[in-house]
Amino acid sequence: MLGISTSAAEVTNISRHGFWMLLGDEELFLPFDEFPWFKAASVAAITEVEWPSPEHLYWPVLDVDLSVASIRHPERFPLKSRI
Incomplete structure (x- = not known):
């Protein structure tokens, strides 16, 4: 039987270029050029993230x-926001 996951997604740093997220033991960078939805967002809005499933x-x-795959490999997901 599987236990309840105690891992949480955590935003570890925000810069003018993007932000870093810790997912378990993996750290990922989300550049604002690839993920423009976050560029004008407040720190509070960016850091309030849920990780309902591993992907x-x-x-x-x-x-x-967002799918985690789109963060790991943004080149595979060419659709962009029109913001």
């Missing part, structure tokens, strides 16, 4: 859903 992240304040 899915959700920012409720921003109503942004």
